[in-house]
Amino acid sequence: MKAFRLVITGNPGAGKHTSARLIADRLGAEIIDINEVALENDAVLSKTSHGADVDVKKLGKLLATALKKKDSFVIVGHLAPYVLKSAGIDMAAVLRRSPNKLESTLAERKYTREKINENVSAEILGVLLYDAIKAFGKRKVGEFDTTNRTPEETAGQIIAALQKKSAKRVGVVDWLAILSEEEVQKFFAY
Ligand SMILES: Nc1ncnc2c1ncn2[C@@H]1O[C@H](COP(=O)(O)OP(=O)(O)OP(=O)(O)O)[C@@H](O)[C@H]1O
Numbered sequence: 001m002k003a004f005r006l007v008i009t010g011n012p013g014a015g016k017h018t019s020a021r022l023i024a025d026r027l028g029a030e031i032i033d034i035n036e037v038a039l040e041n042d043a044v045l046s047k048t049s050h051g052a053d054v055d056v057k058k059l060g061k062l063l064a065t066a067l068k069k070k071d072s073f074v075i076v077g078h079l080a081p082y083v084l085k086s087a088g089i090d091m092a093a094v095l096r097r098s099p100n101k102l103e104s105t106l107a108e109r110k111y112t113r114e115k116i117n118e119n120v121s122a123e124i125l126g127v128l129l130y131d132a133i134k135a136f137g138k139r140k141v142g143e144f145d146t147t148n149r150t151p152e153e154t155a156g157q158i159i160a161a162l163q164k165k166s167a168k169r170v171g172v173v174d175w176l177a178i179l180s181e182e183e184v185q186k187f188f189a190y
């Protein structure tokens with residue numbers, strides 16, 4: 001396959017790294033982890049209980065310089081829409097995962113209730129999808145629901161979209177339609 005520049009983003013626990021590793025293996029490309037680049041280059045302002053506050057301006061500049069030198073890559077991170085420019089990428093895959101599954105994954109990782117709610121409510125509202133469309137343009141963005149799929153299936157779907165063997169779609173996931181009012185209230189309780 002010709003050179004490609006693929007972004008994988010989505011909320012923590014959506015399945016980004018698992019899918020990215022499979023895709024990078026299959027296509028023989030390098031994975032770049034946005035959080036690692038931030039940590040290695042002093043672009044972290046302060047560490048928090050689960051993650052870090054990142055200097056997005058500094059990180060954006062660092063990544064722009066680093067990516068210019070590369071042909072093909074899979075770049076992964078929930079910060080992607082805030083630190084990458086549309087011109088430097090071919091496609092952005094936004095991974096989606098049902099609120100209940102995301103909740104259990106984050107609970108297994110010992111996130112606090114507050115952090116779980118912060119991430120699950122962002123997932124319900126589709127914040128990252130919206131921000132990815134704003135950053136990269138609708139034409140470059142595809143939404144992939146990992147909820148009832150294996151990592152291999154998700155990787156296959158993303159590769160097919162990247163190779164234009166299937167159309168990218170956005171606006172296909174609507175968690176509000178499947179949640180009860182009580183569930184919504186729980187995730188939005190602060
Ligand atoms: N279709 C799928 N694609 C990818 N991962 C999946 C899928 N189904 C289940 N998983 C599982 O989801 C879990 C979370 O995946 P992963 O750690 O890759 O998330 P992440 O988005 O990289 O999270 P973080 O942002 O915290 O790094 C893993 O246990 C993974 O095996």
Ligand SMILES: [Mg+2]
Nearest residue numbers: 013016017018
């Ligand atoms: Mg990960």
